[in-house]
Amino acid sequence: MNIAVCIKQVPDTASQLKIAEDNKTIEDNGIKYEINPFDEYALEEALRLKDKDNTINITVISLGPERVKQSLTKTLAMGADEAIHLQTDNSINDCMVIANTITNEIKKKQYDLILFGKKSVDQDNNQVGMIIGEINGIPCISNCSEFAIEDNKIVANREVEGSVEVFEGEFPVIITHEKGKNELRYPSLKDLMAAKKKSINTIDVDVNDNKNPELIRLEYPKKREEGIIIGEDKSAVSELIRILREERKLI
Amino acid sequence: MSCILTVIESKNKEIKNSALELLSEARKISSKRNLDNKVIIIGEYEKNNSTQINEFGINALLTGSTDKISKYSPELYRDSLLHTINELKPEIILFSGSAIGKDLAPRIAANIGYNLVTECIDISIIEEGYEIKRPIFAGKIIQTLRFNKTPIVVSLKSNSFTIEKIEENEISIKQIDVNVSEDKKLPILREIIQPQKEVLDVSEASTIVSGGRGMKEPENFKLIEELAEILNAAVGASRAVVDAGWRPHSEQVGQTGKIVSPNLYIAFGISGAIQHQVGMINSKCIVAVNKDKNAPIFKFADYGIVGDLFEIIPELIAELKNK
Structure with a gap:
C-alpha cells in the first residue's frame, strides 16, 4: 500500500505575529516554523499503519520555500520512506494553486491513501483536501479523528457537531484529519541525524498566488480591554450573577 | 436578474x-x-x-x-x-x-x-x-x-x-430533483455515533462553560457539566485536559481545537495561553475564575474572580438554582 501525506509548514502556534510595513505580509523575523499540527496527526496515523505492516510505503509531500526541507527531514526521521519537496520561491496560500500543483505530483504514483490535515493553522482555509478529491475524482472523507483499514476498506470517523459519522469506502481515498486520539511521536536525535543524510526529492515548481481575490490589507483584531476583578472568593458570585443577568442580559 | x-x-x-x-x-x-x-x-x-x-x-x-x-x-x-x-x-x-x-x-x-x-x-x-x-x-x-x-x-x-x-x-x-446515483465506490455513511446524552457542541452554543488544568481531576468536570446544564451551555476544555485524556477532543477550544465566539464564555482553571486565547477571544463576554491572579486570562476577561473554583462553582450552581 502506498500512502501520501501532504504537509504544510506553518509558524509555530505559540508565535506572536507582526504585520510588516506593507500591511500585507507577516514579518518573517524570529518566526519558528513547524509542521502544521493537523498534518502531523495525519502523518502519525500513517506511521501507525506502517508500524503494523512494514510493506506500507509512506511518501510525504510539501509545497513551499527552501525552509520546508527542515520539516520534511523531520518526517523522514519519524519514519516516512520518501520526501518530496515541491519548491517555490514564496509560500503559496491560494488553495486552487496548491491543489493543482499537488495533483500533478500525486498523479505520478498509484497512491491508495492520501492524507491531509483538516486545515492549516496559518490560513485556516479548510479546502485543499476536498478540492484535490474533486479534481481527481477520488472520494474524500473530511475532518476524521480516526480511521482503520478493515477488509481492504477504509472506515473513517468524521467529526460533526455533537456526533461522529462513520464512513466506509474503497481505495483510493483521501482523508483530511482532525486532531487524532494518538500521541505524536518525536524523533530521537539519532534518527534526526540519520534523516539528514537521506535525500529529499526536490522539484522546482513555478507557481504564484492568483491575484483574485486581491489581498488588500492585514490588521490586528480589536484588542480587548482589560476587565475588572469582581472579587477574591465566593462572596463575589452574587455580584457576577447580577452583572450577567441584569447588566449584560446573558443568562 | x-x-x-x-x-x-x-x-x-x-x-x-x-x-x-x-x-x-x-x-x-x-x-x-x-x-x-x-x-x-x-x-x-x-x-x-x-x-x-x-x-x-x-x-x-x-x-x-x-x-x-x-x-x-x-x-x-x-x-x-x-x-x-x-x-x-x-x-x-x-x-x-x-x-x-x-x-x-x-x-x-x-x-x-x-x-x-x-x-x-x-x-x-x-x-x-x-x-x-x-x-x-x-x-x-x-x-x-x-x-x-x-x-x-x-x-x-x-x-x-x-x-x-x-x-x-x-x-x-x-x-428540486435529487439524482441519487448508485455508485458502489462512493463512501457511505455506515452509522452515526451519538453521545449517550445529547450534548450541545461548542461551535453552536451561545454559552460555553470551560475547564482547564485547574479542575485538578477529570471527575471534577461533573461541576462544569452541572453548571453547563443550568445555563443551557456547552462544555468546553483546554488543550491540556484534552491531551491528558480527561475530556474528548470535540470539546477542545483553541488553535488545534475549535475556534468559538459565543455570547458568554466562562473559563474555570484555564490560564489563557495564546493557543487557547485565540480560540475564544471573540466571545462577546468572557468570565474567568482562576486562583492565580497573574494568569494571562485576566488580561482579556471582562470579569474575573481570583479564587478557588471548587468554592465558586458550587456557589454559582446554588445561587442560579435559587434564582
Missing part, C-alpha cells in the same frame, strides 16, 4: 439555527446588489415545522428534501447542488461554517471554477464585487480580500453576523 444562492441545512426536519445568520446576510446582499434571493435546503425539511424562514425576504426556496439524502453524503449533496447552480448561475453562493458547509463548499467551488473564501466575518459590497474580512492564524490577524470578479463562493464563520428579521412574506417553494 442574477441571484444569490444560500445553502442552508436542516436538522430533525427544521432549519438549523446557524441558517438564520446566513439568511440575514443574504437578504442584505440581495437588496444592495439587486439580486434575486434564493435559498436551497438540502436534507429533510417540513415547512410546517417552522415559519421563521418567511422573515428573511426570500424570493424562492428550493428544497431537495427526500429521505434518500436524510443522511449526509458529500457526493449526493454536491450533485444536487451543482444541478441547481448550473441552472441558476448565481453571482454569489453562501454556505455556513458548519461541518457540512466546510466539507461541501470546496467541492462546489472546485467543480464550477468559482473562488471560495471560508470563515468570513464581514462582507461589504463594492462597485465591482465584494470585500471580505476573515481571520487568519486562528484570529491573530484579520485579512481583507477584494473580489473584483464574481461569481464567488463564501462560507460564513458561525456567530459572526447579526440575525435581522423583516416582515413575513410569501415564499415560492420548489422541489
Whole structure:
C-alpha cells in the first residue's frame, strides 16, 4: 500500500505575529516554523499503519520555500520512506494553486491513501483536501479523528457537531484529519541525524498566488480591554450573577 | 436578474439555527446588489415545522428534501447542488461554517471554477464585487480580500453576523430533483455515533462553560457539566485536559481545537495561553475564575474572580438554582 501525506509548514502556534510595513505580509523575523499540527496527526496515523505492516510505503509531500526541507527531514526521521519537496520561491496560500500543483505530483504514483490535515493553522482555509478529491475524482472523507483499514476498506470517523459519522469506502481515498486520539511521536536525535543524510526529492515548481481575490490589507483584531476583578472568593458570585443577568442580559 | 444562492441545512426536519445568520446576510446582499434571493435546503425539511424562514425576504426556496439524502453524503449533496447552480448561475453562493458547509463548499467551488473564501466575518459590497474580512492564524490577524470578479463562493464563520428579521412574506417553494446515483465506490455513511446524552457542541452554543488544568481531576468536570446544564451551555476544555485524556477532543477550544465566539464564555482553571486565547477571544463576554491572579486570562476577561473554583462553582450552581 502506498500512502501520501501532504504537509504544510506553518509558524509555530505559540508565535506572536507582526504585520510588516506593507500591511500585507507577516514579518518573517524570529518566526519558528513547524509542521502544521493537523498534518502531523495525519502523518502519525500513517506511521501507525506502517508500524503494523512494514510493506506500507509512506511518501510525504510539501509545497513551499527552501525552509520546508527542515520539516520534511523531520518526517523522514519519524519514519516516512520518501520526501518530496515541491519548491517555490514564496509560500503559496491560494488553495486552487496548491491543489493543482499537488495533483500533478500525486498523479505520478498509484497512491491508495492520501492524507491531509483538516486545515492549516496559518490560513485556516479548510479546502485543499476536498478540492484535490474533486479534481481527481477520488472520494474524500473530511475532518476524521480516526480511521482503520478493515477488509481492504477504509472506515473513517468524521467529526460533526455533537456526533461522529462513520464512513466506509474503497481505495483510493483521501482523508483530511482532525486532531487524532494518538500521541505524536518525536524523533530521537539519532534518527534526526540519520534523516539528514537521506535525500529529499526536490522539484522546482513555478507557481504564484492568483491575484483574485486581491489581498488588500492585514490588521490586528480589536484588542480587548482589560476587565475588572469582581472579587477574591465566593462572596463575589452574587455580584457576577447580577452583572450577567441584569447588566449584560446573558443568562 | 442574477441571484444569490444560500445553502442552508436542516436538522430533525427544521432549519438549523446557524441558517438564520446566513439568511440575514443574504437578504442584505440581495437588496444592495439587486439580486434575486434564493435559498436551497438540502436534507429533510417540513415547512410546517417552522415559519421563521418567511422573515428573511426570500424570493424562492428550493428544497431537495427526500429521505434518500436524510443522511449526509458529500457526493449526493454536491450533485444536487451543482444541478441547481448550473441552472441558476448565481453571482454569489453562501454556505455556513458548519461541518457540512466546510466539507461541501470546496467541492462546489472546485467543480464550477468559482473562488471560495471560508470563515468570513464581514462582507461589504463594492462597485465591482465584494470585500471580505476573515481571520487568519486562528484570529491573530484579520485579512481583507477584494473580489473584483464574481461569481464567488463564501462560507460564513458561525456567530459572526447579526440575525435581522423583516416582515413575513410569501415564499415560492420548489422541489428540486435529487439524482441519487448508485455508485458502489462512493463512501457511505455506515452509522452515526451519538453521545449517550445529547450534548450541545461548542461551535453552536451561545454559552460555553470551560475547564482547564485547574479542575485538578477529570471527575471534577461533573461541576462544569452541572453548571453547563443550568445555563443551557456547552462544555468546553483546554488543550491540556484534552491531551491528558480527561475530556474528548470535540470539546477542545483553541488553535488545534475549535475556534468559538459565543455570547458568554466562562473559563474555570484555564490560564489563557495564546493557543487557547485565540480560540475564544471573540466571545462577546468572557468570565474567568482562576486562583492565580497573574494568569494571562485576566488580561482579556471582562470579569474575573481570583479564587478557588471548587468554592465558586458550587456557589454559582446554588445561587442560579435559587434564582
